[in-house]
Amino acid sequence: MSFKDLKLNKPILRAVAEAGYENPTLVQEKTIPLVLAKKDIVVSAQTGTGKTAAFALPILQLLFDKQDASKRGKKIRALVVSPTRELALQIEENFKTYSTYTNLRSTVIFGGTSIEPQIDVLKKGIDILIATPGRLLDLHKQDIVNLDYIETLVLDEADLMLDMGFIDDVKKIERLCPADKQTLLFSATIPFKVEQLANTILKLPERVEVSPNSSTSKNVNQVLYYVPKRNKIELCLHLLRNTIKGSILIFRRTKFGVDKLEQTLLKNGYKVETIHGDKAQNLRQESLKKFKNGYVNILIATDVAARGIDIDELDAVINFDLPNVPETYVHRIGRTARAGNSGTSYSFCSADEKPYVASIQKLINLQIDVDDTHPYPLDPKAKKETHRTPGKSKHKKGRKSEASKKKKKRWY
Structure with missing residues (x-):
């Protein structure tokens, strides 16, 4: 299968070809048609399978008709929530690459860095926002980010997001978006917590599973x-x-x-x-x-x-x-x-x-x-190693009767 078979338009195909990609990966092949059909989806795929493009390309395609709004008139129509800054930056890089021949604008916001430049870009108007949960809610509270026009919400690396304790933030963000939006949930593994989340916020989701979660590369x-x-x-x-x-x-x-x-x-x-x-x-x-x-x-x-x-x-x-x-x-x-x-x-x-x-x-x-040929082998009988807290005596404290403790006069 080639990218042309996925019914993507010429400007997007041109950017994909220039980025050096000829054929879609399995996750892209399965996911892109579902996103274009406006379905809610749960995708289980490891990193390195090309899943960022699996949501970036169809989102750009869906927003293509609205690309010519004047900068000020642009509304945030797609939101990608990511657990870490590195991941958010990488997703933004992907969107920038694939949208080269469109007028769609995207930006990334995350904590741990100055908020002012992020506010400036948002005020100019953008179509696609990539964000970490904390900074997103922060800017929403300040009325800088308006989520009323979101058509597609992407939750990337959902299992990590929940491991990092973002569950309440994620639910809050989902509630701030319109009820009729499309939601795409991507997760490397689908533990019970992610399953629960999917059941509460997705509408009859289609499921895409690429390679069992346990698979390690043969290479x-x-x-x-x-x-x-x-x-x-x-x-x-x-x-x-x-x-x-x-x-x-x-x-x-x-x-x-x-x-x-x-x-x-x-x-x-x-x-x-x-x-x-x-x-x-x-x-x-x-x-x-x-x-x-x-x-x-x-x-x-x-x-x-x-x-x-x-x-x-x-x-x-x-x-x-x-x-x-x-x-x-x-x-x-x-x-x-x-x-x-x-x-x-x-x-x-x-x-x-x-x-x-x-x-x-x-x-x-x-x-x-x-490999047991190295110079520091572990004794096979070794149980857990005990660590003594520095500064603590290994001897038991002297025994005192309850009575003597009570008799003690306090000077304070």
């Missing part, structure tokens, strides 16, 4: 290392020196962990950048840019910051900390081996993370190869 070579928690940094350095080359994305569970690993790698002469939630938006973009342009070859990130960032040509993913949600593992390793390339994922498992491996293997229906 990813997955390797597992059992290692004591205290030796993970040594193992990481060992592999970087001897085994892992090229552009590498390292996942850690916490912002603190990201910063700590960054310090160690910098001390050892590696070029490193980081992204996590506490980093200002412009710094996050700067880090991503340096990594994409090859100025540094290692990027350390937390899951929320890395979800949805598009990096082609990624050679390896290191799971420094294993995720406790098995689907997250699939997302992480799906960052490599995209668009037909191959890649490798290296996962470090300490004694307390063994249950995570079990649930990951159950989900992906695959036994991950274990």
Whole structure:
């Protein structure tokens, strides 16, 4: 099938061809006709399957007739809600690319950055708005954003949106839009919470499922290392020196962990950048840019910051900390081996993370190869490692009778 078969008009087809795309991906093939038919849909597809274009192209087509309103006369007719700033920026980039030969205007708004320039663009009039929930509600409260004319509402990465605690915001945004709008819900996985949300806000939705949620790319070579928690940094350095080359994305569970690993790698002469939630938006973009342009070859990130960032040509993913949600593992390793390339994922498992491996293997229906030839093997009998809080005595406090506690005179 080609994009022409999807009944898209010439200006959009021209932009798609210039962006280098000849044939639609499976998710685009299934989704675009449904969106053009004004149906509500629930789409389950991993990142990297081309789902942004699956809603961007038909939305541009549906709005094409209204493109010539004067700038001031433009009303926001399509709204895309995205959980993270990186994802919102990427969606906006896609809309800009595909709308090159139309007069449709889009913009992106998100928190963590100055609100004034965003207000200026909105006041000039736009057709398509991409937004993160917090900033959107903020600007709506200030009467800068009017959602009364929304024809299509897109909720992207719905599972992540709910994991991040945006459920009430999402419901509020949905209520602020007209009742007769079309709603498109995209989610990598469809857990119960997402199912519930879909049932409450969508009207007889059509369902599109592309590849089972558990599928990991056949092109990813997955390797597992059992290692004591205290030796993970040594193992990481060992592999970087001897085994892992090229552009590498390292996942850690916490912002603190990201910063700590960054310090160690910098001390050892590696070029490193980081992204996590506490980093200002412009710094996050700067880090991503340096990594994409090859100025540094290692990027350390937390899951929320890395979800949805598009990096082609990624050679390896290191799971420094294993995720406790098995689907997250699939997302992480799906960052490599995209668009037909191959890649490798290296996962470090300490004694307390063994249950995570079990649930990951159950989900992906695959036994991950274990490499036990490294210098820091984990004792197979090792149970969870105990950590003593610094400054706390390991000795029990002296016993005192209740009576002696009561007798004590207070000086205050």
